Amino acid sequence: MNDDSARLRRLFLFDAVCDAGGIGQAAARAGRSQPAVSLAIGKLEASFGVTLFERGYGGSELTTEGAILHRRVKRMLSQIEQTVAELLGGVEMPSRAVSSVCRHLTDAQVRCHIAIAHRGSASEAAQQLGISPPAVHRAARELERTVGMTLYRRRVHSVSANPAGVEFARRLSLALYEIVQAGEELSSARGQLTGRVAIGVLPMLPPRLVARATQRLLRSHPHATVTLQEGSHAALLTDLRFGAIDAIVGALREPRLSGAVIETGLFEDPYVVAVRKGHRLAAQSVISAADLAAFDWVAPQPGMPRRVVIDAMLSRLPRRPRLVVETSSLAMIMAMLMESDCITLLSRSQIRQAYPGDELVALDVATSGAGRTVGLTTRHDWLATEVQEAFLAQLREESLQEVL
Known part of the structure; x- marks a missing residue:
């Protein structure tokens, strides 16, 4: 659709014609001439490339396309x-x-x-x-x-x-x-079968989940465009509230958000203590608290949900190990584990998706049932298009693979 300087006025007049039942009646109510209203509707139709009204002696009836536009204009x-x-x-x-x-x-x-x-x-x-x-x-x-x-x-x-x-x-x-x-x-x-989907992805989400959902969408809607934007929760939430993105995918916050947004869980993602394959602890069947304290750790920055769990775990060890790297980048956390003897806390999905083939190992260490819920955050009044609904359906299908 073309963006021109009179778009709002034309949309207002379009709504007036819908409510009045005809161009003449709408012109009288709006204090405009009938030719001016007709011209505005014609330009609106040209900008969308559709016919909005079937015109007759009794007035103007919305076409199917006109009804689609009117629903959005009313919103x-x-x-x-x-x-x-x-x-x-x-x-x-x-x-x-x-x-x-x-x-x-x-x-x-x-x-x-x-x-x-x-x-x-x-x-x-x-x-x-x-x-x-x-x-x-x-x-x-x-x-x-x-x-x-x-x-x-x-x-x-x-x-x-x-x-x-x-x-x-x-x-x-x-x-x-x-x-x-x-x-x-x-x-x-x-x-x-075109359309745009703009998704915010939280940094600690395994990217292959969204990538697979995107590929499934593109098979059914090959001309769709998907925008994936990674960022902090605060930045993505601002973009969501402004309409710059349609949904956020990632770990839901506790306590859950409410009000202007809706959070919907996709799957539970328990935490596990992880090391690289070949790490000395990977070969041990019994892991003691002293073992966990003997190695350096990698953790997210303070204030993040996973960091809270890690701090609680480390406080119960006989001595507090060193946190050598603080990062919210999943790629950097994985790289540190692969290149050193560091330990960290990951979710089950992160080990399964980010480094398939057993490059990472989950240690047999109790995490007191700690975990996270991976889900969607959307605006409470959001009305998704067909393509956006299709993407969410594919994401839900992919999320089922993460449920044991």
């Missing part, structure tokens, strides 16, 4: 209206006034505001958008006038979004993502 408008209402929560405003504010938002205002919030300043936003800083500042001032609220911190040499402005940008990003989803659903309705 977009609902999210924008809800966030505007919450932004103005301290002000008594009737729903009609909130709706009026929303329909006065422009593409330039929204695009510039999201860029300011993402990049941290108006000057950085201007560079990202490829427009002049005065144009960004002008859009920011117009947005504040439209919503009647202060959204920015203004200093001598910079303008940045305040906390209310950042949250407003996040909600606007999610609302606009509905139209991206609509474009993919319309392509699917035309028989084009």
